[in-house]
Amino acid sequence: MQQNLQAIAAPLVAWYQENKRLLPWRRDKDPYHVWVSEIMLQQTRIEAVTEHYFAFMAALPTVQHLAEVPEERLLKLWEGLGYYSRARNLKKAAQVIVETYGGSFPRSYAELIKLPGIGQYTAGAIASICFNEKVPAVDGNVLRVLARLQADSSNVLLPETKKRAEGLLRAIMPEEAGDFNEGLMELGETVCLPNGLPLCESCPLSAQCRAHAENRTAELPVRIKKTQRKKEQKTVFLFYSPQGELALRKRPAKGLLAGLYELPHVDTFLEEPGVRAQAQQWGLEPTEIAFLKDCKHLFTHIEWQMRCFTVAVKEKNDQFDWCTAESLESDYALPTAFAKCMD
Numbered sequence: 054m055q056q057n058l059q060a061i062a063a064p065l066v067a068w069y070q071e072n073k074r075l076l077p078w079r080r081d082k083d084p085y086h087v088w089v090s091e092i093m094l095q096q097t098r099i100e101a102v103t104e105h106y107f108a109f110m111a112a113l114p115t116v117q118h119l120a121e122v123p124e125e126r127l128l129k130l131w132e133g134l135g136y137y138s139r140a141r142n143l144k145k146a147a148q149v150i151v152e153t154y155g156g157s158f159p160r161s162y163a164e165l166i167k168l169p170g171i172g173q174y175t176a177g178a179i180a181s182i183c184f185n186e187k188v189p190a191v192d193g194n195v196l197r198v199l200a201r202l203q204a205d206s207s208n209v210l211l212p213e214t215k216k217r218a219e220g221l222l223r224a225i226m227p228e229e230a231g232d233f234n235e236g237l238m239e240l241g242e243t244v245c246l247p248n249g250l251p252l253c254e255s256c257p258l259s260a261q262c263r264a265h266a267e268n269r270t271a272e273l274p275v276r277i278k279k280t281q282r283k284k285e286q287k288t289v290f291l292f293y294s295p296q297g298e299l300a301l302r303k304r305p306a307k308g309l310l311a312g313l314y315e316l317p318h319v320d321t322f323l324e325e326p327g328v329r330a331q332a333q334q335w336g337l338e339p340t341e342i343a344f345l346k347d348c349k350h351l352f353t354h355i356e357w358q359m360r361c362f363t364v365a366v367k368e369k370n371d372q373f374d375w376c377t378a379e380s381l382e383s384d385y386a387l388p389t390a391f392a393k394c395m396d
């Protein structure tokens with residue numbers, strides 16, 4: 054769902070200019086200051102960053118100082134901020150700025166994005182804040198504000214949602230590009246707060262906000278993490294007696310599919326000789342083995358990949374229940390995962 058966001062630009066810029074917090078890196082629009090602070094702020098809270106920022110700038114006041122700092126000294130200055138690769142990339146980028154640009158910060162998004170450790174968000178932030186280039190800088194705060202303004206329930210963790218947000222912002226970016234981007238970030242950090250707690254009464258955009266109008270602020274933004282399912286391979290046996298009955302067994306009383314019936318299976322992929330050997334281990338003598346199909350079933354955290362064989366056996370054994378087609382229908386609860394293994 055998208056709507057014309059044009060109406061937010063003017064009130065947002067005016068609000069930001071009036072209400073912005075006086076953070077140390079906002080005292081000027083020096084790209085070195087903005088850059089170092091933005092990198093420090095990745096994964097780290099403002100309160101934790103401020104002290105480090107002062108110490109860092111006192112020790113390394115210019116990009117030349119950063120380019121020449123011994124690594125150990127640099128890491129010491131970064132101590133407590135974590136993610137040390139950020140510090141190493143800062144130095145690498147500083148060296149490029151000194152060697153390629155004579156120590157002057159590149160002024161365009163296109164050049165900034167090529168520097169080590171500078172991604173789309175940071176390049177957009179520096180280019181817009183320091184050089185007023187009309188490029189977006191979209192982080193989690195901005196995505197949250199946009200999702201609520203539009204009452205858009207797209208998953209904000211998907212790259213396509215971010216890309217769409219960048220396109221929308223690019224289309225409405227005013228001349229004050231830096232204040233507009235910082236305004237969105239600031240609004241997300243101080244007013245349009247996460248976890249269903251936005252301060253809509255103090256928001257300069259409440260008149261334009263659909264989530265506020267529709268009382269849906271608590272449900273937005275939508276964040277759906279891709280679940281990493283553990284993959285398990287199984288060989289599933291459809292044993293048939295000479296009377297055409299199918300072998301089933303009961304699952305344990307606890308755990309996945311507790312207490313339901315299942316087709317006998319083992320936790321690995323077998324080929325025909327393995328299928329025969331396993332049947333014999335269960336006390337069954339195969340008279341015919343045929344590969345039936347491969348199929349899979351998704352549980353919340355597990356994916357079963359199943360290789361299914363039909364196995365005709367000489368006679369029934371005692372350790373399985375042998376059911377007819379009718380009793381399978383009427384008396385046994387066979388989970389979908391195993392129903393998929395049957396024709």
Ligand code: SF4
Nearest residue numbers: 245251253256259262
């Ligand atoms: S009105 Fe509320 S939900 Fe909408 S942008 Fe403002 S703070 Fe966020």
